[in-house]
Amino acid sequence: MTVTLRTWTRMLILTALLFAAATAPAQVIWGTSSATYPNDPGFEGMWKYCLEIEWDTSGHALSHTTLFIGLEVCPLFCDPGFFMFPEPAGSGPGEDGCTVIYYGSFLCYGDPTMPGDEGPTIKFEYDEEIGCEPGPTGTATLCFYSIGFPTEPDIFLDYLGIKHGTDTDTGDLEGVLPTCVISPVQARSWGSVKALYR
Numbered sequence: 001m002t003v004t005l006r007t008w009t010r011m012l013i014l015t016a017l018l019f020a021a022a023t024a025p026a027q028v029i030w031g032t033s034s035a036t037y038p039n040d041p042g043f044e045g046m047w048k049y050c051l052e053i054e055w056d057t058s059g060h061a062l063s064h065t066t067l068f069i070g071l072e073v074c075p076l077f078c079d080p081g082f083f084m085f086p087e088p089a090g091s092g093p094g095e096d097g098c099t100v101i102y103y104g105s106f107l108c109y110g111d112p113t114m115p116g117d118e119g120p121t122i123k124f125e126y127d128e129e130i131g132c133e134p135g136p137t138g139t140a141t142l143c144f145y146s147i148g149f150p151t152e153p154d155i156f157l158d159y160l161g162i163k164h165g166t167d168t169d170t171g172d173l174e175g176v177l178p179t180c181v182i183s184p185v186q187a188r189s190w191g192s193v194k195a196l197y198r
Contacts (some may be wrong), residue, residue, distance in 0.1 A: 033175030060165030074180035092140030148178030
């Protein structure tokens with residue numbers, strides 16, 4: 001059988017791609033996100049963002065997870081009311097078949113437990129008091145509200161963070177995130193929320 005130069009080149013490229021895929025490190029955490037505009041009571045005029053995340057640390061259980069928002073250039077992101085959280089902010093299966101409950105918080109200048117994170121960050125921690133803990137592998141649905149319009153769907157590289165034991169890792173998020181853009185209706189709603197903090 002005669003192998004042409006073109007065929008040989010294609011075989012080499014295919015082999016290289018297969019090798020790269022086989023040797024690429026697996027992500028410890030990954031997920032998807034979506035946005036709706038439900039106008040929920042207490043969160044009128046806000047977008048609801050929900051994350052579906054998965055993790056596999058192959059070791060220690062999840063301590064907490066973070067979402068790096070990427071709004072460092074937005075002059076509004078640290079203002080009260082730009083981000084809000086339902087209570088609880090999410091749930092997922094625990095190690096013993098129980099349900100883990102998560103609560104959310106906004107960290108204006110990053111999560112100090114995540115190296116190199118100094119930008120706006122959303123942190124989700126599980127409720128230790130109920131006695132149900134996440135394991136080294138698991139899933140969770142986590143939600144928050146924002147007045148920021150959603151981005152176009154995209155893949156946000158290393159926007160998810162996870163702390164497990166003393167280790168930290170990052171992973172990719174596919175979907176949408178809040179932007180700095182708000183509508184006049186949302187601005188009015190936001191103004192009433194900010195007035196509560198004055």
